[in-house]
Amino acid sequence: MPDAGTDAYGGSGPGARLAMGGARVHELSIAQSVVQAVTERAGDRKVLVVRLTVGRLSGVVPDALRFSFDLVTEGTTAQGAVLEIDEPQGLASCRSCAAEFVLRDLILLCGCGSADVLVLSGNELLVQSMEVA
Ligand SMILES: [Zn+2]
Numbered sequence: 001m002p003d004a005g006t007d008a009y010g011g012s013g014p015g016a017r018l019a020m021g022g023a024r025v026h027e028l029s030i031a032q033s034v035v036q037a038v039t040e041r042a043g044d045r046k047v048l049v050v051r052l053t054v055g056r057l058s059g060v061v062p063d064a065l066r067f068s069f070d071l072v073t074e075g076t077t078a079q080g081a082v083l084e085i086d087e088p089q090g091l092a093s094c095r096s097c098a099a100e101f102v103l104r105d106l107i108l109l110c111g112c113g114s115a116d117v118l119v120l121s122g123n124e125l126l127v128q129s130m131e132v133a
Pocket of ligand 1: 094095096097098099110111112113114
């Protein structure tokens with residue numbers, strides 16, 4: 001799996017690069033990794049549901065990921081599978097004042113002025129589970 005903390009394709013803004021009419025390159029490569037992993041493990045069985053955790057700070061756009069998932073599952077045992085995406089919000093704690101707070105973006109700055117902030121959650125990118133026939 002690619003490192004969830006980096007995005008080599010220019011960030012997650014709405015103007016980020018588009019490829020294949022809606023699938024961003026980043027999400028496309030993630031979808032390929034996910035589909036390869038689940039179809040390998042499912043063997044001959046049909047994949048019905050795939051559940052992912054995609055933290056809001058991961059830089060991954062869920063809609064683009066869904067679109068890419070539909071593309072790359074075509075012709076595989078995961079074709080037609082439902083993709084469920086859980087999107088945990090970002091949580092951080094400040095090492096200077098010990099406050100815990102919600103992170104809406106990757107600007108790691110506490111209200112106390114400190115940037116010595118530890119991300120607790122929200123940058124996850126992982127396959128949670130799958131259902132097979
Ligand atoms: Zn602080």
